[in-house]
Amino acid sequence: MLSTPFTATLTLLALALLALAGHCFVFYPLSLRLFCRKAPKPALSPALAPRPSLAICLSAYNEEKVIxxxxxxxxxxxxxxxxxxxxxxADAPSDRTVALLEPYADRIDLVVGKARAGKTYGMNLLVERSESELILFTDANVESDNGCAVELARPFADPTIGCVTAHLIYSNRRESPTSAIGALYWRLEEAIKRIESHTVGVIGVDGAMFMLRRSLYQPPPPHLIDDLYLSLRVLIAGARIHSADHVRVFERSAVGAVEEKQRKRRIACQAANVHRVLWPELRRMPWLQLYAYLSHRVMKWLTPFFLGAGALCLIAAVALAYGAAMATAVVAAGLAALLIGHSLEVRPFSALSSATLSLAGVAAGVLESLFTRRTYTVWDPALSIRAETLSLNHGKSGGPNAR
Structure with a gap:
């Protein structure tokens, strides 16, 4: 058995690594609330004022259930x-998506790809074909109120605002342990975005629904995911991203743990690719925005590595303090809990198992980006995220009085 000081060092190192793992979700938002001056609220255009022209852009693959x-x-x-x-x-769908869209061809600008080219390629093409001051991007499986665009456009009366994002809520959190974990994670994300919006400005958006000034649109390379790329470009240009927290949009979270792991792997890889490409410009941002970017958009993807290293240090400390047998028992108990959760879906072990698989997916995606340069230009959407139809029954989710 080694000396107690070495055990204490390992324990402190483990705690430091666990603190780094929690920085994005705990210490970073706390630091913004405690030490950052509140940003002035953007000047809103009157609800009945003439509105800037708008292009609504949607890229779809196999979306027959919701299109x-x-x-x-x-x-x-x-x-x-x-x-x-x-x-x-329509990105060369293999299902009935195109057939279902064709009756609307007299009311929408419909472009059908002959071969799969990816979401970003499609969005770039649609923006080229449109002429408008503002551009609204959304996903096929996202539910919204019919007043969402009106509300998202109002903050653009403030010339410092370059992008406005809606508040995404996962609608099926009670369906499975995986969807519950996904919904909890996203509630944390939205809480961080709300704090950012009131201080440094939102640091990047998701693709559920966001609006952008055309003057700030820079076409992403087709192999990069469009939402993160475009929103980080807004920050590089010196404009702000505002979260319209009252504009609620809804989508389903993945239900199966393995399915969610693969989804997290893809998203993490896509995000890491964007960060690598834009880092030479992002690093020149003002120090406060750079701190926010590193805390929220970089350290988040390093969470599984901090947690894994912290766990290894704790196990090593247990082995030194109490012997190898005790450390082995701790590892065995942890593995048993994960196995019970994954195989038998017994709560709370099932939630632990789902979270662990999601984190494993994130780690795999980051490593994939760094060492294999995989791009995920095209991908198949998770099946459980697409319900049979969009219910559109969330009331006034996008209206000005929504809470």
């Missing part, structure tokens, strides 16, 4: 907004 309801809702969104056009790119 009709989505287009119907976008038509309502466009009518409520006024000067808006709808542009849909």
């Amino acid at each position: 009709v309801a989505k287009v119907e809702r976008l038509l309502e969104v466009a009518r409520a907004y006024g000067p808006a056009t709808i542009h849909v790119y």
Whole structure:
């Protein structure tokens, strides 16, 4: 048995690594609340004022379960907004997506790809085909109120605002342990975005629904994911990203743990690719924004590595303090809990298992980006995220009085 000081050093190192793992979700938002001056609220245009022209862009692959309801809702969104056009790119779907879209060809700008080229390629093409001051990006499986575009456009009356994002809520958190973990994680993300919006500005957006000034649009390379790339470009340009927290949009979280692991792997790889490409410009941002970017958008993807290293240090400390047999018993108990959770879906072990698989997916995706340069230009969406139809029954989720 080694000396107690060495055991204490390992324990302190483990605690430091665990603190780094929690920085993005605990210490970073706390630091913004405690030490950052509140940013002035953006000047909103009057609700009935003339609105800037808008292009609504949607890239879809195999979306036969939701595409009709989505287009119907976008038509309502466009009518409520006024000067808006709808542009849909079908990325060579293998299901009935195109057949379901064709009856709308007289009301939307429909482009059908002959071969799969990916979401980003499709979005770039749609933006090229449109002429508008603002661009709204959304995903096929996202539910919204018909007033969402009206509310997202209002902060653009403030010339410092370059992008406005909606508040995403996962609607099926009670469906499985995996969807519950996914919904909890996203509630944390939205809470961080809300704090950022009131201080340094939101650091990057997700693709569920966001609006962008055309003047700030720089076409992403087709192999990079568009939402993160475009929103980080807004920051590089010196503009702010605002979270319209009252504009609620809804989508389903993945239900199966293995399915969610693969999804997290893809997203982490795509994010790491964007960070590598934009880092030479991002590192020149003002120090406060750079701190926010590193804390939220970089350290988040390093969480599984901090947790893994911290766990190894704790196990080593246990082995030194209590012997190898005790350390082996701790490892065996942890593995048994994961196995019970994954195989038997017994709570709370099932939640622990789902979270561990998601973190493993994140780690795999980051390593994939760094060492194999994989891009995920095209991918198949998780099946459980697509319900049979979009229910569109969340009431006034995008209205000005939504809470």
